[in-house]
Amino acid sequence: MEYFIAQIVNGLAQGSIYALMAIGYSVVVGVVGLVTFTHGEVIMLGAYASYYAFTFVGENIFLGIIAAFFASWFIGIFVYKICYERFFDSPRHISLICTIGMSMLLKNLAQIVFGPNMKAMPQPIALNFVNVLGVRINTIQILIIFVVLSLSLGLYIVNNKTQWGIRLRAVSQDKQASALMGINVRRTAMIGNSIGCSLGGVAGMLIAIYYQSILPTMGGSLGLKAFSSAVLGGLTEASASALGGLLIGLIENLGTSVLSNSYRDVFAFIFLVLVLIIKPEGFSKKVGG
Amino acid sequence: MKKTFTVLTAILLVLVLLAGCGSPAPEEPADPADNGATGDAETYKFAVLAPITGNYAEYGKGFEVATQMAADEINDAGGIDGVMIELEVFDSQGEPTESADISRRVVEDDEILAVIGDFSSSNAMANAPILGDGGLVQLSPTASHPDYAGMNEYMFSIMGRQDSEAPFFSTHLLQRFKQAEAVGVIYINNDWGESAHANLTRQAEIDGLNIVAEENYVEGERDFNSLLTKVRSTNPDTLALIMHANDVALVANQIAQMDWDVDITALGPGTSMQIIELAGENVEGLLLSTPFHITEENEEAWAWAEEFRSRANFEPTVHPAVAYDTVYLLKAAIENIDGEVTRDAIRQELQDLEGFVGLTGPITFNEAGDITRLYLIMRIEDGRFVQETDFDYIDQ
Numbered sequence: 001m002e003y004f005i006a007q008i009v010n011g012l013a014q015g016s017i018y019a020l021m022a023i024g025y026s027v028v029v030g031v032v033g034l035v036t037f038t039h040g041e042v043i044m045l046g047a048y049a050s051y052y053a054f055t056f057v058g059e060n061i062f063l064g065i066i067a068a069f070f071a072s073w074f075i076g077i078f079v080y081k082i083c084y085e086r087f088f089d090s091p092r093h094i095s096l097i098c099t100i101g102m103s104m105l106l107k108n109l110a111q112i113v114f115g116p117n118m119k120a121m122p123q124p125i126a127l128n129f130v131n132v133l134g135v136r137i138n139t140i141q142i143l144i145i146f147v148v149l150s151l152s153l154g155l156y157i158v159n160n161k162t163q164w165g166i167r168l169r170a171v172s173q174d175k176q177a178s179a180l181m182g183i184n185v186r187r188t189a190m191i192g193n194s195i196g197c198s199l200g201g202v203a204g205m206l207i208a209i210y211y212q213s214i215l216p217t218m219g220g221s222l223g224l225k226a227f228s229s230a231v232l233g234g235l236t237e238a239s240a241s242a243l244g245g246l247l248i249g250l251i252e253n254l255g256t257s258v259l260s261n262s263y264r265d266v267f268a269f270i271f272l273v274l275v276l277i278i279k280p281e282g283f284s285k286k287v288g289g
Numbered sequence: 290m291k292k293t294f295t296v297l298t299a300i301l302l303v304l305v306l307l308a309g310c311g312s313p314a315p316e317e318p319a320d321p322a323d324n325g326a327t328g329d330a331e332t333y334k335f336a337v338l339a340p341i342t343g344n345y346a347e348y349g350k351g352f353e354v355a356t357q358m359a360a361d362e363i364n365d366a367g368g369i370d371g372v373m374i375e376l377e378v379f380d381s382q383g384e385p386t387e388s389a390d391i392s393r394r395v396v397e398d399d400e401i402l403a404v405i406g407d408f409s410s411s412n413a414m415a416n417a418p419i420l421g422d423g424g425l426v427q428l429s430p431t432a433s434h435p436d437y438a439g440m441n442e443y444m445f446s447i448m449g450r451q452d453s454e455a456p457f458f459s460t461h462l463l464q465r466f467k468q469a470e471a472v473g474v475i476y477i478n479n480d481w482g483e484s485a486h487a488n489l490t491r492q493a494e495i496d497g498l499n500i501v502a503e504e505n506y507v508e509g510e511r512d513f514n515s516l517l518t519k520v521r522s523t524n525p526d527t528l529a530l531i532m533h534a535n536d537v538a539l540v541a542n543q544i545a546q547m548d549w550d551v552d553i554t555a556l557g558p559g560t561s562m563q564i565i566e567l568a569g570e571n572v573e574g575l576l577l578s579t580p581f582h583i584t585e586e587n588e589e590a591w592a593w594a595e596e597f598r599s600r601a602n603f604e605p606t607v608h609p610a611v612a613y614d615t616v617y618l619l620k621a622a623i624e625n626i627d628g629e630v631t632r633d634a635i636r637q638e639l640q641d642l643e644g645f646v647g648l649t650g651p652i653t654f655n656e657a658g659d660i661t662r663l664y665l666i667m668r669i670e671d672g673r674f675v676q677e678t679d680f681d682y683i684d685q
Binding site: 003006007010011013014111116117118119120127129136138140211212213215217218221252253256257260261262264265 | 347
């Protein structure tokens with residue numbers, strides 16, 4: 001029993017990170033209206049931003065969050081300017097292919113600039129253990145769950161209680177109508193894209209802290225997991241995407257606890273396929289974009 | 290302004306993609322049937338296949354630096370009978386598909402007389418049929434899968450085979466030295482890992498070593514928490530990790546995060562500083578086996594290590610040392626050739642080479658094209674590798 005609770009905790013910690021990546025992804029897809037393939041690289045660059053902040057300024061978790069958040073924010077603007085803004089009125093696949101190219105560009109640049117080797121990630125919080133229901137949980141897992149919850153709450157407040165959020169949601173729902181209402185659609189889409197990227201960047205920092213290591217090629221599989229989680233959430237709904245991420249994390253960890261660890265991705269993607277067969281709109285209440 | 294920016298970005302994109310491919314396009318394509326390539330030009334050219342980027346970049350970089358060191362030394366001393374050595378490095382990214390693609394190009398390049406590499410058994414084995422058909426020697430410094438060198442007569446390896454290292458690990462390191470009572474084995478799910486695991490468990494059964502868990506994972510895995518939780522539930526006192534340096538460090542870190550007090554041993558990474566850099570005090574006391582370790586007492590090897598450090602900016606493991614030896618092996622083989630230096634003549638002379646002593650010890654190929662090595666037991670102490678000598682069967 002304790003064994004399964006421990007595996008559930010592992011799944012929750014990993015699922016929370018997937019959830020944060022997926023929330024970011026769904027915000028990007030929601031406001032821009034296009035699928036992105038650079039999210040994995042944005043996650044990686046966020047992680048590197050916090051790595052350099054920890055190394056050169058100080059090992060403070062808030063500093064890391066701020067560094068990852070704003071670095072990814074600017075990457076988001078860069079990606080938006082190159083891949084989306086110019087192609088707003090072009091066929092959708094042009095932006096999509098542009099994001100694939102951008103992902104390769106960022107990954108290869110990162111290998112040149114940061115070096116191809118895996119590096120040790122500084123640890124901004126001390127490792128301690130807390131007993132919960134007889135299961136030992138470490139402070140890093142608590143930190144992850146706490147940061148993910150706070151950021152999700154922050155996003156919820158921005159989305160529902162501020163002018164910005166209302167604009168974001170309006171653009172997400174209908175770009176033409178928003179424009180007619182006097183909303184600057186391009187600017188709002190850019191900010192929305194940056195918010196999504198920033199959440200991904202912070203998720204990158206958490207992953208690097210959790211695994212105590214950082215690597216330029218870490219983004220590839222993570223971007224795919226973020227995409228899968230967001231698909232489970234109907235692509236554009238943040239809360240449903242978060243649920244998708246959590247479930248993928250849990251299923252992976254419970255699955256590997258019964259069968260071999262080599263089947264980790266098999267569990268994740270079989271689950272994805274099954275959900276899409278049974279409920280094509282995912283966990284979303286509305287039909288996804 | 291906007292347009293200029295876009296054009297610049299596009300150019301940058303193309304450049305980086307080209308750089309990412311890592312290797313220049315082959316020169317004039319030659320007739321594929323022409324296998325009797327000769328090196329009668331001013332240089333003897335060898336291809337170095339190594340994972341310069343990707344998961345095994347540390348080892349690939351080591352290959353690049355060490356082979357160039359050997360080539361520079363030979364060229365500074367006048368080359369091979371006056372002919373200089375030239376190395377062309379190809380980045381196989383640790384991917385068998387990439388490595389096989391490079392092999393096809395290399396086979397068609399008449400100037401290339403032999404291939405040094407690739408790093409992993411999976412890559413070397415993927416290349417074996419291509420290079421064998423092309424009549425080109427693949428001299429791998431590190432591939433240790435027992436089946437590799439026997440795949441065809443052009444395949445050679447000087448690392449020693451897993452069917453000697455893994456049994457050594459089981460009998461001497463785990464059972465006699467460590468006196469492990471319950472061992473959990475975690476291995477990487479690729480050609481090399483499967484082979485090392487099979488050889489280790491076979492010997493463990495003969496030795497009566499108690500193995501309580503055997504778990505594998507796929508390359509590129511970073512989350513070992515659920516796997517470790519599972520192994521932990523079988524209560525081992527020792528873990529045997531069959532994997533490379535990055536993964537050993539990831540596992541050791543996650544063991545510390547679980548607050549699990551278990552002894553760690555590692556088969557495969559060699560004395561890689563990357564383990565210590567990535568995992569720090571979490572790998573204190575870790576035991577591993579290696580065929581070769583450089584100590585200050587061995588002046589020649591120490592001077593070599595100094596030179597390597599100044600060029601590469603990191604400590605050498607056994608891997609660059611064996612890569613260094615491969616260049617001298619090819620030199621020795623070419624020196625023995627009477628008449629024209631061809632790809633085939635190199636193969637023949639490598640196979641027949643006798644009395645070669647390299648940086649890592651004597652090397653004489655057996656019929657299959659690989660060698661048998663002796664192994665040392667190392668321990669990590671205060672962030673350094675220390676050779677264990679306190680056991681009575683040290684000479685074995």
